[in-house]
Amino acid sequence: MKQSASKSYDAIIVGGGHNGLVCAAYLARAGRKVLVLEKRHLVGGAAVSEEIFPGFTYSVCSYVVSLLRPWIIRDLNLVEHGYQTIPLECSFSPYPDGRSLCRWSDADETRREISRFSTRDAEIYGTYGATMARLAAFAKPIIDSPAPQPASLDPRELLQLFRLGKNLRDLPADLLEQELGLMTMSAVDFLDAWFESDQLKAPMACSGIIGTFQGVRSPGTAYVLLHHYMGEIDGAFRSWGFARGGTGGVSNAIASSAQAFGAEIRTSAGVDRMLVANGKCGGVVLDSGEEIRARTVISGVDPRLTFMGLVGSEHLPDEFVKELTRFRYRGSSGKVNLALDRLPEFACRPGSSAHLRGDIAIAPSIDYLERAYDEAKYGKFSRRPYLNVVIPSLVDSTIAPPGKHVMSCFVQYAPYDLEGGAERWPEQREAFGDTVIDTLEEYIPDLREIILHRQVLTPWDLEQEFGLTEGNIFHGELSLEQLAFLRPVSGWAHYKTPINNLWMCASGTHPGGGIMGAPGALAAKAMLKSGAL
Amino acid sequence: MPVPSPFHPRTADLCTSLAWKSWAGIFAVEHFGTCHEREYYALRHTAAMIDVTPLYKIDLTGPDAAKLLARVTSRDITKLDVGRCTYLCWCDDDGMLLDDGTVTRLDDEHFRLTAAEPYFHWFESHARGVDVELSDTSARIASLAVQGPRSREVVAAALEPEFQSALRTLPFFGALAARVRGFDCVVTRTGYTGDLGYELWTANEFALELWDAVDLAGFAHGLLPAGLSALDVSRVEAGFILAGVDYTSARDAAIPAQKSSPYEVGLGWTVELDREDFIGRSGLAKSRSNPHRRATVGLVLDWNELERLFEAEGLPPELPSTAWRGGVPVYSASGQVGRATSGVWSPTLKQNLAIGMVGRSHAKVGTKLEMEVLVEYQRLRISATVSKRPFFDPPRKRFTPKNSPSSSHSSPSGELV
Structure with a gap:
């Protein structure tokens, strides 16, 4: 077995997806010695641009950005490192009968488009958008801070929970009603309460099902509608954009920032397993057999791959394994x-x-x-x-x-x-x-x-x-029972794991999937705060 | 992209400035020539015609049309006579202001409502259990405002002869079903300039004929086409508030503090509370009896102080030539008490005017406040005196000759103020 003794790392991050890179950048920025290991020949994970056919660059997997947290863009100087977005101007839907609907940023024009299908929907469409934006503003603190732990007696946790409770209590009555609907209803039921035309509701309902194995009439899908309203670009909520050069442009900017802070990135360096003994993780073994040790190991891959694939369930408590198995992909x-x-x-x-x-x-x-x-x-x-x-x-x-x-x-x-x-x-x-x-x-x-x-x-x-388990683009479905303090396993929603010195930092943790960067950043902050690093 | 109004072929030919804006998604001229000034002076001294088609229109017909309007708006419309218009507003369930507009009783069972924003389905959703047919006529009816001291002669001359006498005696807020060159045209004595003026309503297909008829009739009277810049100067002089500028509709408010009751925006006089229940009535009753938070006021800004501030910088005083919109802080000695939301230098009154919303205790006419001004990149303050609105209110606005003189040079409509 080869051993690279020449270097010692504070942290190894397994997986060079955008969250792994964000985590690496934050740790490197705090002066930690960080190594990112990526199996493929390039970083980005599912946020990757590749010239698959000469002259044409595909955003191979994820293809639009919006949720990337603005504070991460600022903290990591991503613009200096090449992060650029170009807004999506409209949403177009063609229909088999030869008609079509295009929703533009111009409210009057959108109203005219919608009124070809329903003048009632056209009149109320702006109010719907405003209501969702107001709701998203209330929900935003949730995705910008670690998940609350309702069972904890830690005063800090209770304070956090109290803040969220206050947030909810301060919701005006009309919004609270909408909020409860979002938490429980199907996307279609929720939209039915607002709109009458099928042609408008159908494309809108889609944001409730993206990445989940649910139908637009399945209860719980309304929540994901809101998730899509939390996006923001340049301070404008609800706007989506293309990353210049494809979504790999986001990952490359983060990687470049991480390197500028001193992080090391190795590609074509797949991790075969984690070195776990006595409930502690001390490093990783690469596919090549090379062994690399570090004070901590951070998983930037999804929970199933992390624990069943790289750690091995024999090292884990039964209850944890049971919950992991139940976590739906x-x-x-x-x-x-x-x-x-x-x-x-x-x-x-x-x-x-x-x-x-x-x-x-x-x-x-x-x-x-x-x-x-x-x-x-x-x-x-x-x-x-x-x-x-x-x-x-x-x-x-x-x-x-x-x-x-x-x-x-x-x-x-x-x-x-x-x-x-x-x-x-x-x-x-x-x-x-x-x-x-x-x-x-x-x-x-x-x-x-x-x-x-x-x-x-x-x-x-x-x-x-x-490396996306069962092909789930969010590292596990974004349904209410798999979010916040339940993501990925209740009691383990703060990026820690039952294995000492092993942490998680990717979309399988709070606040979830999408090119958001929040899990990576929040994980890094949690580690630094806890003194683990 | 905005769409053209039915008058577009005419306005597009005349709009040499290419200064267009979108009004409710329809192309609207800001000023036809290099600047709006001559259009404004036409409004105040001869006459001007303005394409106001982008106003939203709802036609209500049926035995219960009045009942529905009384249920949804601030006024007991059942009392409105045929051939009369009224100004009113409508509120949400809590009595918070949604929009303001006019209602015209065209017939016993036929009403037309105008609105700044689309509210067709708001009215329709309250039409349960009543025998009313609602029709969103916004895209079917072209509207042309003819305003100014000579507008009576201009409009009269545009009508078929048999309607001219009725037009000349049409009272303030009266409505007349007339004909122009063989097509139907409703004329209402309404407008947004605070002056003598009319608004002409006809089906889209007659829009160009109507434009041409008015244009021809106006030739002898110095009529000019005018754009929104000139209109905006005159509406501030008239002290009229504008939805979305001087107040936020309860429908668009992001936080409760952005909503206003009609009393706060100075529309309390349009609210008839003591009658059968209507939308927002209990909230309105509370607003009326409780001291409401704010009041909308007219402000006259001190010219000498402004001049001195410019002088201190070695500059002559400088003001924008068009009306401004925004949110400028208004102060009392104790701190900020409100904001000014529209303002203009009135070329007619030679006064620097603003409309704003201030705390109720600062709303009495004569109260001395201060408003922020920007002088050579410095935020400074000048005195602002609360004054009555309308600022400009010429007798000709309401005056109606008893008989129908062919020429009215001796009537008050010929006077300036």
Whole structure:
């Protein structure tokens, strides 16, 4: 066994995803000696840009940013390190009957668009947005601080809980009612209370199901609607953006910042297992057999991979293992990335590209979405899936040759547990890709003719290549019972683990998934505060 | 992108400044020429026509139309006579102000409401158990304001001869179903300039004919097309408040403190409380009897002080030529007591004016307050005296000749103030 004795680290971070990198940067900034180990040849995890086809850069997995905490951007000087965002201008939804709806940042124009389907919805749409933004403002402190521990008697915990309680108590009555609805209802039930037109509700309901194995009519999905209203760019809430150069641009900026603070990053350095003895973690063993020791080890991968894969359940308390096993992943989505010879044209809005500069939802009706879920429940990918499509090359010149375009399609549902087993995915991969193209072709008739290259990622690929257990993009579903003090295991929501000197810092911890950076930053702060480092 | 109004082919030809803005999502001219001044002077000295189509309109018909309007708005509309308009507001369930506008009784069972913001479904949602048909006519009816001392002659000349006499005797806040060049056109004696003026309402397809008829009729009277900049100067002079500028609709308020009762914005006189229950009534009753938090006031700013502040910097006094909007702190000796939200140098009154909201105890006419001003990048203060609104209120605004003289040079409508 090789041993690198030349260096000793305060912390090893396993996994160079954006949260691992954020954690590394904060620890390095505090003067700690930090090493990040990444299995792949480049950092970023699921926030990664790769030139899969010459001249075309794909945001291979995640594709838009908004939730990255503004204080992290400031603390880590990310702009100096190349972090740039370009706003999504609108949300476009085509329908099979040849009609379409585009929601713009211009309120009057949006009202006109919506009034083609319902004048009532058009009148109330602005109020809905304002109400959600107000609710999100109340919820925001939750994602910017460690999860409260309701069972704890620690005065600091109680104070934190009291603050959140006060926050909730201060909600005006009308908002409290909405808040309770969000916590318990389905996305569709919640939206039904506001709107009447299916064409408006369907694309809106989608933000309630992204990344979960739930349907738009499943209770609890309303909460995720709010999660999407917490995004902010340049102080403007609810706005989403593209990272210049693809979402890898975010990871690269964080990595560059971490290195500037003194962190060391090694790629193509997969961790085989953690060195655990007597309930303590002392380092890691790489796939190469190399052993690296450190005062602490921090897992930047999801809880299942951390504990079942790298630690080994024999080192863990029974109750912890039981809860870990219950923690739901159930990846439900895939990704299709396309290199296009020219800008695609939607048959329902020819001759213009203004409506393509934001995100495009293929979600023509609530029933369409629910039917897509029905198929997934029984182990099939949706024959007509929900698609969230973006064409970032329209607003970012760095990712495709002039006149050519990159099209990113988020696809749901693609159940990890395919009929016959998840390992059947590789043989279904191209059929899955075809389904996506078939679906899009109903709106872009000549799409097939302009495809230069296609990359298809199934939940199986997300697991095998990116280490996302069961292909879940959030390191575990974002449902109420898996959030805050329950994420990932009750009693272990503060980034600590039952193994001494082993910590967690990724999306499987509070406040959860998305390119938010909060878990990584909050974990680093918790470690520094506790004196573990 | 805004969309064109039915008058757009005419306004676009005339708008050589290319100074457009979006009003409720519709292209609206700020000023047709290099600056708004001649349009403003036309408003005050001859006449001007302004495309006000972006106002939201709701038509209500049926035996219970008055009942519904009485239920939702601040006024007992059942008492409004046919051929009359009234100014009013409507509130949320707590009696907090949503919007203000006018209602015209076109017929026994036909009313038209105007609003600054879309409220069609707000009215519709309260139309349970009443026999009313509501129709959102915002996109179907073109509206043209003709305002100024010569507007009576201009509008009269634009109408078919048989309606001209009725127009000349149309009282303040009266409405007349008339005809122009063979099409129907409702004329109301209303406006947003605080002057003699009319608003003309017709179906979109007749909009260009209406424009041309008014334009032709106005030629002899010095009529000019005017944009929103000129309108805004005159509306501050008139002391009118503007939703979204001088108050926040309860629908848009992010925090309770941003909401206002009608009493706080000076619309208490439009609230008729002592009648059958209506939306927001109990909240309004509380607002009326309890000392409410704030009051909307007119402020006249001290010119000499301002001039001295500029003088201290070696500068002549300088003011924006257009009306301003914003939130400028207003102080009493004890500290900040409110804010000014609109203001303008009045070329007619030769006074520096503002409209603002202050604590109720500071709202008495004559109260001396201070307002912040910016002089050569320094935040300073000048005296601001609470004064009555409207600032500008010429007798011709309300005056109506008894008979119908063909020319009114001797009537008060020819006087300036």
